[in-house]
Amino acid sequence: MICASACKMNFKNLREYLAWLYYQYLLITGIYVLEPWEKSIFNSILFSAIAMVIYTSYVFVPIHVRLALEFFSGLFGGQPESTMALMN
Amino acid sequence: MARTAANGSLKTHLNQNGLKLEDVNKTHKREKNGPGTGVASRQYKQESFEQAPMYVAVMTYLGYGIVTLFGYLRDFLRAVELERCHVAQEKEEQKDFVPLYQDFENFYTRNLYMRVRDNWNRPICSLPGPVFDLMERVSDDYNWTFRLTGRTIHNVINTGSYNYLGFAENSADFLKTVADVTCQYGVGVCSTRQEIGNLGIHEELDKLVANFLGVESSMTFGMGFATNSMNIPALVGKGCLILSDELNHTSLILGARLSGATIRVFKHNNMLSLEKMLREAVCSGQPRTHRPWRKILIMVEGIYSMEGSVVRLSEIIALKKKYKAYLYLDEAHSIGAVGPSGRGVTELFDVDPADVDVMMGTFTKSFGAAGGYIAGKKELVDYLRSHSHSAAYGTAMSPPVTQQIIRAMKCIMGNDGTTEGIRRVRQLAENIRYFRARLKEMGYIIYGSDDSPVVPVLLYMPGKVAAFAREMLERKVGVVVVGFPATPIAEARARFCLSASHTREMLNQVLHHLNEVGDNLCLKISQQKYSSQPDLYNEANFEPDS
Numbered sequence: 001m002i003c004a005s006a007c008k009m010n011f012k013n014l015r016e017y018l019a020w021l022y023y024q025y026l027l028i029t030g031i032y033v034l035e036p037w038e039k040s041i042f043n044s045i046l047f048s049a050i051a052m053v054i055y056t057s058y059v060f061v062p063i064h065v066r067l068a069l070e071f072f073s074g075l076f077g078g079q080p081e082s083t084m085a086l087m088n
Numbered sequence: 089m090a091r092t093a094a095n096g097s098l099k100t101h102l103n104q105n106g107l108k109l110e111d112v113n114k115t116h117k118r119e120k121n122g123p124g125t126g127v128a129s130r131q132y133k134q135e136s137f138e139q140a141p142m143y144v145a146v147m148t149y150l151g152y153g154i155v156t157l158f159g160y161l162r163d164f165l166r167a168v169e170l171e172r173c174h175v176a177q178e179k180e181e182q183k184d185f186v187p188l189y190q191d192f193e194n195f196y197t198r199n200l201y202m203r204v205r206d207n208w209n210r211p212i213c214s215l216p217g218p219v220f221d222l223m224e225r226v227s228d229d230y231n232w233t234f235r236l237t238g239r240t241i242h243n244v245i246n247t248g249s250y251n252y253l254g255f256a257e258n259s260a261d262f263l264k265t266v267a268d269v270t271c272q273y274g275v276g277v278c279s280t281r282q283e284i285g286n287l288g289i290h291e292e293l294d295k296l297v298a299n300f301l302g303v304e305s306s307m308t309f310g311m312g313f314a315t316n317s318m319n320i321p322a323l324v325g326k327g328c329l330i331l332s333d334e335l336n337h338t339s340l341i342l343g344a345r346l347s348g349a350t351i352r353v354f355k356h357n358n359m360l361s362l363e364k365m366l367r368e369a370v371c372s373g374q375p376r377t378h379r380p381w382r383k384i385l386i387m388v389e390g391i392y393s394m395e396g397s398v399v400r401l402s403e404i405i406a407l408k409k410k411y412k413a414y415l416y417l418d419e420a421h422s423i424g425a426v427g428p429s430g431r432g433v434t435e436l437f438d439v440d441p442a443d444v445d446v447m448m449g450t451f452t453k454s455f456g457a458a459g460g461y462i463a464g465k466k467e468l469v470d471y472l473r474s475h476s477h478s479a480a481y482g483t484a485m486s487p488p489v490t491q492q493i494i495r496a497m498k499c500i501m502g503n504d505g506t507t508e509g510i511r512r513v514r515q516l517a518e519n520i521r522y523f524r525a526r527l528k529e530m531g532y533i534i535y536g537s538d539d540s541p542v543v544p545v546l547l548y549m550p551g552k553v554a555a556f557a558r559e560m561l562e563r564k565v566g567v568v569v570v571g572f573p574a575t576p577i578a579e580a581r582a583r584f585c586l587s588a589s590h591t592r593e594m595l596n597q598v599l600h601h602l603n604e605v606g607d608n609l610c611l612k613i614s615q616q617k618y619s620s621q622p623d624l625y626n627e628a629n630f631e632p633d634s
Contacts, residue, residue, distance in 0.1 A: 005610045024610060030151030032551035033203045035230055038158050 135357075135397050135537045138616055140548055148548045148578045155550060159199030174232045175202075196572060200550065205231050207557035207569060213240060215258050216249040218589040222566065241564065245594050247584045248568035252425040252541050253512045254589030255456030255496045266491045273487035282474075285484035293490050297461050300497050301431065302441045305470070306463035308493075309478045310485045312420065312450030313339045315460030318478035320387075320416070321347040322471075323446065328383040329369050331362060331413070333399075335392050340418060344387065350375070356395070359403045362386070366411040384413035390422030390433040390449075394575055394583070396536020396544050398426070401437040405444070414445040424454025425541045430500045430513040436539065455496040457489045512588040516541060519586045519595060526599050531612035535581075543584040544570075545602075545611075552609050553580045559608065563601040 002024060011017040026032040031039050165171040175198050178188055188194075206227060214221040224239040249256065257263075269289065279285030290308065297306040309315045320343030324330060328349040332340065334356040344351050352369075354361040366384070373380045386408060388399045399417070408415050419432045427435030432449070434441045441447065446468065450460040462472060473479055500509035520541050527534055533546040547553050547569065557569045571580045584598075606612045 002610055005607045005612065008607045020608075023608075027549060027551040027555055027609060028147050028151065030155045030549065030551045033155060033200070033554055034158055035203075038161075042154070042158075 135535075136616070137395070137397075137535050138533050138614060140533060140546065141613060141615065144548050144613055145578060148550075151549050151551055152577065155200055159195060162199060163195070193573070201571075202231055204550075204554035206234070207554060210566070211236070216246060216251060216256055217258075218246055218251070218254065218587055218591075218594060219243045220246050220249075220566070222561075241561075244561070244564045244566045245590075245598055246566050247586070247598060248566055249587070250421070250453040250585055251456065251587045251589065252421075252454045252516055252585070253430070253456075253496070253500070253509075254587050255454070255492070255499075257456070257589070262495070263492075265495050266488050269491035270488045275486055275488060277484045277486060279484065280479065280481060281484045282480050287484070287487065287490075289487055289490045289494070290484060293485075293494055294461075296494055296497055298463055300501060301434075301447060301463050303447065303463045303465070305466040305468075306461050307469050307472055307476075307479070308451075308459055308461045308485060308490075309476075310459050310482050311478070312452050312458070312460035314478045314482055315448060315450065315462060316340050316418065317343040317346060318482065319448075319462055319472060319476050320344055322475045322477065323347075323416075324349045324383055324385050327374065327379075327381065328385065329381045330385050330387060331365055331369075332387040333357070333389065333392075335395060336387060336389060337393070337418065337420070340387050340389070349385075356392075357397055357400055359400060359407065362404070363407055366407060366413060370411055384411070385416055386413050387416045388418070390417060390419035391426065391540045391542060393421050393542050394544065394570065394581075396534075396540040396542040398422070398436070398537040398540055399433060401433050401439055401444075405439060409443075415443075416446040416448065417444045419447065419449040420460075421453055421540075421542060423449040424500060424513075425516060426539050428513075429510060430454070451489075451493045455493050457492040457496070459485045459489060459493070516586065516588040519588065519590055522592075523584070523586055523595055523599070525618075527602070528614070528616075528618040530599075530603060530606060531614045532602075532606065533614045541586045543586065544581040545584065546579060546581050547611060548578065548580060550580065552611065553582075555609055556582055556605060556611070559605045560601060563605070565598050565601050 006017070006020070009020070011020065023032075026039075029042075031042055034042070162171065166173045176189065178185070182188075189198075206225065211223040211225065212220050213223050220243075222241040222244050224237045224241055225234045226237055227234050260267075273287060273289065277285040277287065281290065293308050294306050297308060298304060309318075316337070316339035320330075320340070324344075324347045326348045328347075330344045330347070330349045330351045332344055332351055332353055334353055352365055354365050369381060369384055372378060386404060388404060391398055401417075404415060407413075417433070422436075423432040424430045426433060429435065433439075434444060434447075442465075445464060447463045448460065449463075451457045452459070462469065495504070498504045498509075499506070500513065502509055517539075520539065520543075524534065524538055524543060527543065527545065535544045535546065536542065547556055550571070553569050553571055557567060560567045567582050567584065569580065569582045575581060586595075
């Protein structure tokens with residue numbers, strides 16, 4: 001949808017393209033109708049929320065992935081050992 | 089046969105794309121029609137009301153949600169006096185009473201409408217013809233107050249006026265008879281028609297309107313809205329039933345409520361819903377006593393101005409004959425604008441005008457004047473002459489306005505000796521066909537029938553509504569955008585009204601700008617592929633099935 005419209009328009013440089021993307025963001029979220037200080041409030045709240053999401057994922061996702069891998073490999077790897085132990 | 093095969097494939101093509109099709113039982117309904125309507129099987133060009141993709145609906149509600157949150161914030165700031173309140177507020181002594189300004193309408197007006205209201209009520213300083221001049225207006229405090237800069241924006245293309253046949257003109261040779269009549273009668277009538285305001289020119293207009301529509305008799309009134317709201321109470325009263333379409337105009341709803349009759353609403357243009365209601369009304373009668381209804385009146389409009397959809401006249405007439413109901417047809421937008429010679433929806437569907445019990449219309453749209461008429465059988469109109477509130481209390485139509493209608497009507501009928509009228513009607517039809525086809529090709533979602541001169545282009549999101557109007561004005565095209573109270577909240581639209589006085593170059597200019605703005609704002613969200621094959625919709629090629 002946005003890509004289709006973007007391809008039709010001729011952007012002279014990256015700056016213009018980014019300005020157009022910002023315009024789309026303003027229109028879609030409805031911020032376009034608000035006064036500048038309200039726009040700044042919304043943008044700062046959204047930006048800080050996204051920053052927190054990125055930070056949390058940076059800190060915690062590798063650890064969680066490693067733990068999950070260990071859990072599952074322990075499950076499959078440890079299984080033949082325990083049944084062998086039971087039979088013996 | 090190739091034609092039916094083409095029709096069949098077209099139908100499945102439309103069905104696959106998930107359109108809400110209006111007419112499913114086409115052949116079934118056609119059996120009910122009487123003689124003389126078999127030719128009119130060009131009846132239902134499928135009217136499409138395409139639904140938007142899901143992400144658009146989600147984003148629309150998201151936008152409204154965020155602006156509502158900010159609305160609450162601003163209301164809070166106004167309540168704690170951190171911000172000056174520009175709107176009306178209750179006085180201190182009234183704070184304990186029932187609140188006046190707390191409902192959703194007021195909240196919406198304060199917090200959403202005010203922010204974007206520079207797109208409405210723009211002051212115009214010229215004739216509202218195909219192009220007009222706007223006075224430039226800026227606001228220093230975010231649309232709470234406006235100030236005129238003194239500059240005029242010239243030659244803005246007008247796509248908002250209901251100037252369907254281009255009779256809103258000020259050239260001296262066209263208006264010569266109007267000037268003569270003003271010199272003869274003056275401008276004010278200063279009386280009602282029942283007292284001393286019944287001029288000879290009014291009688292002439294009444295006869296002309298009856299002749300134009302092909303009915304026995306007609307009566308004209310000074311105001312179009314008052315024609316509906318003041319005459320329906322004279323026709324129906326308590327103990328009668330009114331079956332009114334979902335999207336009827338406020339004047340019809342007001343007239344129905346004032347009459348005191350029971351009102352039931354059927355789904356828009358949905359014949360199954362209407363038939364179900366008629367059967368239930370005839371079988372059960374009035375609510376508690378079960379006596380039969382004194383009268384059942386079906387109220388519909390010729391063209392619905394917000395949707396651009398056309399009424400299904402032949403089916404309604406078949407239903408009304410079967411269940412012995414009466415039909416009230418409001419042709420405000422369709423008289424003069426549809427039909428091969430501009431006679432309205434009765435001509436479009438090839439229906440005998442005597443089948444419609446009460447034909448109502450206004451002169452504001454296609455005739456470039458003001459006022460309304462009611463036409464039908466002689467007994468009906470004679471009754472209304474004495475019993476209508478508008479006739480008894482409303483001032484009669486002003487003579488120059490009356491003469492303008494007379495000259496416009498004579499022009500359309502061809503009685504003034506030129507082919508100007510029929511040329512305009514044909515030009516309008518061609519403009520409509522061209523404009524709609526091009527818009528569909530571009531990929532916009534458009535509502536309504538292919539015959540209607542009203543073209544609603546769906547915008548959906550509140551931010552885009554404001555941005556569209558402003559960007560089009562920058563490119564010198566004046567559009568009318570419509571939002572919440574007039575349309576459902578998630579279906580904001582821009583409404584284009586085509587005119588016979590728009591030339592092909594003007595339409596091309598508008599389309600060119602629409603193309604640009606559509607790309608700028610990502611408005612081309614239609615998923616229906618449009619095949620530009622005009623033959624499939626050509627009247628001459630159509631023939632009844634079987």
